[in-house]
Amino acid sequence: MTATQSVQAVYRSDYQPPTYWIDNVELEFDLDPRETLVTARIAVRRNADQASHTLELAGQHLQLQSVSVDGTPLSANEYSISNESLTLTELPETCVIETQVLVSPVSNKTLSGLYQTSGNYCTQCEAVGFRRITYFLDRPDVMATYRVTLRADKKTCPVMLSNGNRIAQRDLGDDRHEVVWEDPFPKPSYLFALVAGNLKCHRGTFTTASGREVALEIWVEPQNIDKCEHALVSLQKSMKWDEDVFGLEYDLDIYMIVAVNDFNMGAMENKGLNVFNSKYVLALPETATDEDYMLIEAVIAHEYFHNWTGNRVTCRDWFQLTLKEGLTVFRDQQFTADQTSAAVKRIDDVSGLRAGQFVEDSGPMAHPIRPESYISMDNFYTATVYRKGAEIVRMYHTMLGPEGFRRGLDLYFQRHDNSAVTCDDFRAAMADANDMNFDRFDRWYSQAGTPELFVSEHWDADKSEFSLTLQQAYPSLSGGNPGTTHRKPVPLPVRVGLLDANSGDELNEHSRVLQLETESETFTFSGLNAKPIASVLRGFSAPVRLRMDRSDAELAFLMAHDTDALNRWDAGQTLAAKLLLQSAKDVSDGVELKLSEHFRSAFARVLQDDAVDEAFKALALTLPRESVLGQEMDVIDPDALHTAREFFRSRLGEVFYTEFMAMYHALAADGAYQNDQTSINRRRLKNVVLGYLATQHSDEVIALIRNQFERADNMTDKQAALSLLADLDTPDREQALAAFYDQYHHDPLVIDKWFAVQAGSQRADGIEQVRQLTEHQDFCMENPNRVRSLLGAFTQNQVRFHQADGAGYQLLADYVLQIEAANPQLAARLVAAFNSYRRFDASRQAIIRGELKRIADHPGLCKDVHEIVQRALSF
Structure with a gap:
């Protein structure tokens, strides 16, 4: 790879469909640690919209053995080859291209393509790992059906798995055997998977809503076979939930999960054969924490939900990554909320967003959820694409309600099943299914940074009217990255509730979602007997930084009384952050630190509140992280922040x-x-209590x-x-x-x-x-x-x-x-x-x-x- 190639940028605006489409793929693997022979036969047809008869197939770290077209071998002067590609010219309208290459799984330490882990063979192809296996149009808009034949030694590879359904197997003699897999659903190459080695299976079944029985198989190294039951139960719960909530049923006869130790990601949703980092499969009480158990359930659900939001409907190009990831993160968040506590789950998600994605949104890697360019696509599997992308999807859900969101998703699948599409196609389905106009929502996909929402209030006692003025603005960003300049107001659904200032009771008739479409707007609430306390941005209804002047007393009141769990928690976090930041300044100025009486009393009320569950109380009693506090400082002083926070804790x-x-x-x-x-x-x-002690x-x-x-x-x-x-x-x-x-x-x-x-x-x-x-x-x-x-x-x-x-x-x-x-x-x-x-x-x-x-x-x-x-x- 030359230096020029290594830093060449790819731009969304340059997207062009391929000169040829691939309809069918037949792969044969003769597995060997150092020299695996990969034979690929791809049936191609020329794209009618393209005039060229040239086809460039991507390929990296491959040793080409032969090339033929429609059974006729090509000589070296009939194709061109580089470190990045194999180029064929003057191809007919349709043909079958066959290549044979050698790859070395044991020496592949990138964990991309075909590699070995603990002596077993494994693949990881997203985003562009398939080109390390064979020459191919390694891009998500090329969807084909696959038949895969695996051959290997029976002792080292008694188990050989790939996508789809197992259709044949036979003994080859000489202690070798062969297994054939066929996936009837068209898929892009990034969803291809192969696993082979010495593995044991933990089995189960699931009966779908239409009465089909699906075999469930979790494959692990033999010593881990007793750690799979939680993963199996999580999978069964995910399948049932997706049917109940979204009407989505699994489509193959078998669903397999394989746990491997060496994996760059958390897991991969390959069609019918999910490859997982073992961290997100294996669990026993004596070796896995409660958090591990919850993460396993969430990640199992996430990859299963991809079967529809990612596999059946996939991305046209990698710039659309949030189309599958943001949507699927939202779906797994909803699943976990239904399995546990919706309030605690939402607080955990918002806390993670602020700690990770907000930092990303204000730094050199700031980018829209749909980036405009990249040098390495692997760098854009980011909190912005995943977490912020999920928040954008959540805003559709907030504005449309569960029924309207379901109508939009149903239309999305109806229009685009077995297709590679764009974020605009999703937005159009949501709009058309609900007779809405979401044109301005495009700004969320094209603009980077976290908007700031400034809120001011006014009480008119003579008219018994309370008004909130909402104003949005983007903070300036250096670097000139795409999407960071000339930004326009974005649609913001702002959920608001009003509380009686004396009792803390909710004034239910005034709870609503305020829709801010412009830079600034004032909303008025009439018929009030006294000035209320406003609870703004309930449920974190939009991914913004809320800027609202509150007294310590008002924040303490909300910390004690707000009926929205997230805002009750957030009031405590805001009060703590306000005091901790002042204390950090006092550290720098040499001023003696003191514990605020407002905070001490509010903390005591939470500590003594038996009406909330222990998980919420644990969150409410935990001080903001130092990394989150630092985001509010002009110049981060980690030593002063740590001293202040440790003083409060002590x-x-x-x-x-x-x-x-x-x-x-x-x-x-x-x-x-x-x-x-x-x-x-x-x-x-x-x-949490032990930590304070x-x-x-x-x-x-x-x-x-x-x-x-x-x-x-x-x-x-x-x-x-x-x-x-x-x-x-x-x-x-x-x-x-x-x-x-x-x-x-x-x-x-x-x-x-x-x-x-x-x-x-x-x-x-x-x-x-x-x-x-x-x-x-x-x-x-x-x-x-x-x-x-x-x-x-x-x-x-x-x-x-x-x-x-x-x-x-x-x-x-x-x-x-x-x-x-x-x-x-x-x-x-x-x-x-x-x-x-x-x-x-x-x-x-x-x-x-x-x-x-x-x-x-x-x-x-x-x-x-x-x-x-x-x-x-x-x-």
Whole structure:
């Protein structure tokens, strides 16, 4: 790959359909670790709208053995080949092109294309991995039916899987065998999957609404066969929910999931054969936390829901990625809300959006949910495309209601089943099915950045009228990225409720969704007896930053009384953030810190409120993250923020010590572990309370933490205790870390937790600890989970990663340079931790910029990292 090719941008405006379409694909794999022979026969027909008879097939890292057209072998002067493609000229209107190539799965460390993991064969083809398997039109608008023949040694590959239905299998002699798979539904190449090796199956069934029985198979390495039941139940629940809520039924005879250890992503929705990172499949109480269980259920659901929103209807080009991902994230969020608590789920989602996507929206990687250009498509599997994309879909749901949204989705499938389409097609279906005009909604797809919503209020006692003036604006962004200039007002559905200022009772007749279509508009509420308290942006009905002047007393009132759970939580977060930011300034100015009485009393009311469930209470009692607080500072001061937040935590732990201790003991489980929702909620609150107690460093509390660690019968409690011990200067720390490792060293996913706990430690020797752990016998640079558990977790450690001497920044840059050649996707995700460097003080900026330049100057730097680094340096 030349340097010019490595940084060549692709533009949405340049989209052209291919010169030829591919209708049918036959693939044959003779599997071998070093030399897998791939034979591909593709039936092509010329695109009637194109005049050319030339076809350029993408291909990378392939050893071409032969090419033929309609059975006639081509000589070397009848085609042209480069590091990126195979080009054929003067093709007939229709023909069958056959190629044979050799690929080396064992040496493929990118985890893209066909590779080996734990001795098993696996593929990952999204976004452009299929070109590492054979020469092809590796683009999502080319949809074909596939027949796949797999051949391998019976001892090393007793199991061989691919998309669709198994239609034949036979013994070949010489200890080899063959399996044939056929997928009757047209699909793009990114949905192709192949898995082969020594695997065991956990089986189940599901009977669809129309009465068909679907075989469910979860394939794992033999030692993990006892960890699959939760994944199976999650799949069955997902299938039932999609039928009940959206009327969508599964369409094949078999649905398979395979768990692999080495995987760049969370999971992949390949038609009928989902390949998963083992983190999102395997679970037992003693090895998986409550969060792991919930994530497994959510990710299983997400990939299953893709069968319709992504597979049956797919993207015309990769710029439309949010068409499938944003929509499917919204669907999995709704699913989880129905399985657990809608309020808690919404708070978790909004919290994640603010912590991750809002940062992205204000930095060098700011882009619309439908980007205008890219150098490496792998860099645009972002929080913006996924999380913000889901919020855009949610706004349709808010404006249309569940019934109107369902009508729009039904029309979308009716029009576009088995097609590759655009975001505009989805928007048109929603509009046409409900006789609405969503033309201005296009701005959400083409503009980058997070709008700010300014709200002011006015009370007219003479007229008994209360009015809210809503005004929207985009903050300025540097860098000149597409979608960041000349931005126009976007449609904003703003859900509002009014509360009686004395009782806190909801004035139901005045609750509504205000539709802001222009830059500014005033909405009036009449017939009120007294000035109410306004609860604005309920349920986070639009992805904006709310700017509304509130007194501490008013925020405390909403924290105690708001009937919208998200806004009640958010009032507490807003009050805490306001006070913490002032305290951070006081730290810088040398002013003595004090705990606000308003906040102390509001905190006490939440603590003592028995009307809310424990999960909500845990969220409401948790202070805003330092990374979120930093977004509100002109210049982020991580040291002052940490000092202020730790002061608040310590004072709250001191003031409410007796209440926390009583609550902890009341929440401690009696009897054996349970994973019902009530037990999960109780553990969540118990461990938040234990965190506050830990700030006191008393012998009583340390003994309590040690006791929880030693006696825990579940990973949730054990990991929570270990995380607290990891921050302490006590012999209990080293003893607990050693005991944890000795107990779980055989389980890779649990050892990931062991690495992550230490990477998150805020002790003064944290950076040295991370460096030492990179030399540990169980640290593997080729395993993305292990790298993320140590280096990825370290970048979230606000105290140590942003250490003033820059040692954290140097550490990250060192390892990005070690990883980028073998696994560009992983390295690019790590280096993105530098994206917000312009928000810090001049000294930190200079250090990070120096590290970015060091990376940029690295010879042969991969295009994934190059794109991220150059955008950061240009910001």
